[in-house]
Amino acid sequence: MNVRSADDLTTRARIRDAAVLRFARSGFGATVRTIAADAGVSPALVIHHFGSKDTLHAACDEHVLAWIAETKRQNMGRATSGGLLEVLAQQDELAPLMGYVLRSLQAGGSVGKAFVEHMIDDAEKYTAEAVEQGIAKPSRDERARVRYLVMASLGSLLLSVTLDPPEDPEDVNATVRRYTADFYLPMLELFTEGFLTSRRMLDDYLLYVGDPPSAHRADGEEAPSADDPAA
Amino acid sequence: MNVRSADDLTTRARIRDAAVLRFARSGFGATVRTIAADAGVSPALVIHHFGSKDTLHAACDEHVLAWIAETKRQNMGRATSGGLLEVLAQQDELAPLMGYVLRSLQAGGSVGKAFVEHMIDDAEKYTAEAVEQGIAKPSRDERARVRYLVMASLGSLLLSVTLDPPEDPEDVNATVRRYTADFYLPMLELFTEGFLTSRRMLDDYLLYVGDPPSAHRADGEEAPSADDPAA
DNA sequence: CCAGCCGCTGAACGTGTGTTTAGGCTTATG
DNA sequence: CATAAGCCTAAACACACGTTCAGCGGCTGG
Known part of the structure; x- marks a missing residue:
């Protein structure tokens, strides 16, 4: 009998790792x-091990x-909403996996979806703590905020990577660093000082939609008739 | 002689339009x-007209x-940084083209790149006006802001579309509407009230990097030395 | 030592792709 | 009416892909 699921140090694992790396690099x-x-085996063996x-x-x-779950458990609390990405990409060994996540985000895969949900959950927790302290x-709607x-951070990063990808596709590290260098100041500025000088637009909108603290899923219907919120 | 470049009302144009639509719909x-x-012709004709x-x-x-250039010219001034997307997707006839842009953004194509640059240029102008008024x-660095x-707006929209695409891929309209409904409040809130309560993080960062108004390309100068008003 | 098994491979198959080729149909022109 | 030219198509080609198949080779158990 050979190892099947628990500990794979086997060729199967080598193939899987090569696939992760290659997917991260080439999509x-x-x-x-x-x-x-990449794995140093024949194409047939790949299919033989994984079926398809x-x-x-x-x-x-x-x-x-x-x-991801493992890393999250290890870095619990060290990362903040905005800083998680940097933590993830900081270690060079983890960069390829981060690249994989970006690819999955780009393709709309399940990993990307789950990753976003994880980040949202974490960020919600950290934000709640930050508010408490x-x-x-x-916010009027913590979940929505x-x-x-998260969507803005992840989205802008994804867009940065997509629009001008790094020469070495493996070096997600460099991209995240550049992303941070480019956007950290305006982000911080926006976060501390805001963008608008008057409250008019916000108040008008709140008046218009009726100021619900949350119009999301998980509570029944009667969403505030999302016809044309902009005016 | 047939028409070649200027006025194409011909089959060639029909093929091109069908291609734009299909690319928008299916990538x-x-x-x-x-x-x-889709165009009601044979595959060979497509190649015959376009070569490859x-x-x-x-x-x-x-x-x-x-x-895009045409639409920009027509809607000059009507759209603001945040509102341009809605303007673009508002008209149903233009929605497919907006879908094409999203696909190009997703694939890192030239159209996506150009679109982002256009939006940044426009937004810079409108923002300057808004500041003036x-x-x-x-901002300490208008261009960076x-x-x-723009990257955050476009990126979050792109991510929304990618992560859960609309049932009817043609209906970018609905997606943009849902995007707006979900994110308009937190965006407005962030823009008017900010996120952080203290200036510490911003001031620390400014102190750390030396507070240059711009450390970007296009100017090789050095910023006015690091004595900043904040402390 | 032998038998059998298991990891593994080279070569092939079937399918879907972009593209090419040869020719048919319609139309304008002498 | 005959001829030539353009628009267009059916069929085929070349290639790359995921996948299958028959079999090799070294290891293990008896």
């Missing part, structure tokens, strides 16, 4: 042949997801 | 055969780019 359109070459390319993809997803201002902040 | 991996079927799929793609890019607060705001 999910990467060829089975390429992955096999889709199954391999799923295995990679699962693996990266597990890695008087560091952050309270956190969702927005 | 740039869409088949030549599918595009041909890549050339067709380029023609679509060019066409959409021209459309006292509506918006001035505008870049950040």
